[in-house]
Amino acid sequence: MTDVDVFRSPDPTRRRFMRSAAVLRRGAVPAVAATVAVLLSAAPAAAVAPSTPVFGAAIDGYAASDPQSTCDPVAKPGALGFRELVLRQYPATGDSGIVRSCADGGVSEHKEGRAWDWTINAASATDHARADELLAWLLATDSHGNQHANARRLGVMYIIFDRRIWGSYQAGDGWRTYTGSNPHTDHVHFSFSRAGALKQTTWWTAADQPAAWPRLANGASGANVQILQHLLNAAGQSLTADGSFGPATETAVRSFQSANGAVSDGIVGMVTWSKLLRQVQQGDQGSAVRAAQTALNKSGAGLTVDGSFGPATRAAVTSFQSAHDRTPNGAVDPTLWQLLIAGVG
Numbered sequence: 001m002t003d004v005d006v007f008r009s010p011d012p013t014r015r016r017f018m019r020s021a022a023v024l025r026r027g028a029v030p031a032v033a034a035t036v037a038v039l040l041s042a043a044p045a046a047a048v049a050p051s052t053p054v055f056g057a058a059i060d061g062y063a064a065s066d067p068q069s070t071c072d073p074v075a076k077p078g079a080l081g082f083r084e085l086v087l088r089q090y091p092a093t094g095d096s097g098i099v100r101s102c103a104d105g106g107v108s109e110h111k112e113g114r115a116w117d118w119t120i121n122a123a124s125a126t127d128h129a130r131a132d133e134l135l136a137w138l139l140a141t142d143s144h145g146n147q148h149a150n151a152r153r154l155g156v157m158y159i160i161f162d163r164r165i166w167g168s169y170q171a172g173d174g175w176r177t178y179t180g181s182n183p184h185t186d187h188v189h190f191s192f193s194r195a196g197a198l199k200q201t202t203w204w205t206a207a208d209q210p211a212a213w214p215r216l217a218n219g220a221s222g223a224n225v226q227i228l229q230h231l232l233n234a235a236g237q238s239l240t241a242d243g244s245f246g247p248a249t250e251t252a253v254r255s256f257q258s259a260n261g262a263v264s265d266g267i268v269g270m271v272t273w274s275k276l277l278r279q280v281q282q283g284d285q286g287s288a289v290r291a292a293q294t295a296l297n298k299s300g301a302g303l304t305v306d307g308s309f310g311p312a313t314r315a316a317v318t319s320f321q322s323a324h325d326r327t328p329n330g331a332v333d334p335t336l337w338q339l340l341i342a343g344v345g
């Protein structure tokens with residue numbers, strides 16, 4: 001009964017994409033610009049599931065079946081937050097939209113802004129593997145023995161992908177055959193409980209979450225610019241990491257953007273940050289390590305920025321991770337980069 005999400009348009013992804021592009025042309029919503037750029041990107045995936053904060057044993061129950069009953073097509077914070085979490089981790093994938101018009105037929109949580117469609121081509125082995133990885137991460141048992149832990153913490157109500165559906169209200173049945181008219185082979189559909197949509201579930205309430213990426217452009221200065229310059233150097237540029245975003249940095253940004261399938265506007269936002277990040281850990285050397293050391297020093301780590309990831313850098317990372325309820329594994333992964341650069345939201 002809740003397994004609806006019926007599309008009434010022959011090609012709803014394109015239709016919603018075009019709506020986003022129209023908004024972009026008006027320049028009304030910067031976040032949409034990032035979304036469209038992600039959609040156009042052709043770079044390889046990070047191919048690593050999101051990192052999971054350290055949680056206690058207490059966990060949310062399974063979201064009950066609670067289908068759309070009103071119309072309020074405004075993207076809810078939990079759907080926005082989940083979209084950012086996934087696109088940060090898989091920057092080469094895209095966004096097929098959260099909200100849908102009340103005028104569209106059928107019952108759908110999209111009309112309450114508590115569903116999200118993740119653009120994934122089931123016919124592509126690379127894309128399918130990305131989806132399989134994220135879905136396995138959502139449905140894995142945690143260290144306390146809680147089944148489907150991340151899905152419960154996020155308030156996931158049901159997921160549809162490639163002719164299969166998983167419903168939290170019927171979790172014991174696992175993945176079931178989905179027989180709706182749309183096979184969901186060009187996207188993964190996620191519906192959220194009302195609590196999950198409002199960020200009232202433990203994923204959002206029990207640990208620090210990263211803030212939105214800072215936007216950097218010509219004229220900016222400070223530690224984040226220095227981090228950016230080191231990351232650009234790690235990608236083959238040769239800037240002086242002086243923390244001052246001038247013409248040379250702008251040229252380097254534009255060059256990096258065009259080489260990586262992003263809009264070459266010289267402005268560093270979510271998409272460009274995501275493409276610049278690379279995971280670093282003990283034993284690594286070079287400019288990406290300098291970026292991590294500079295980022296850790298923002299939080300008072302007092303490291304020498306020498307580009308060598310040794311025990312002192314590792315200790316600073318695990319200390320930062322513990323302070324932010326993250327698994328202290330010593331690795332600077334995309335989520336940790338965001339916490340270090342953007343801070344806590």
Ligand SMILES: [Zn+2]
Pocket residue numbers: 005110115116117188189190
């Ligand atoms: Zn959907």
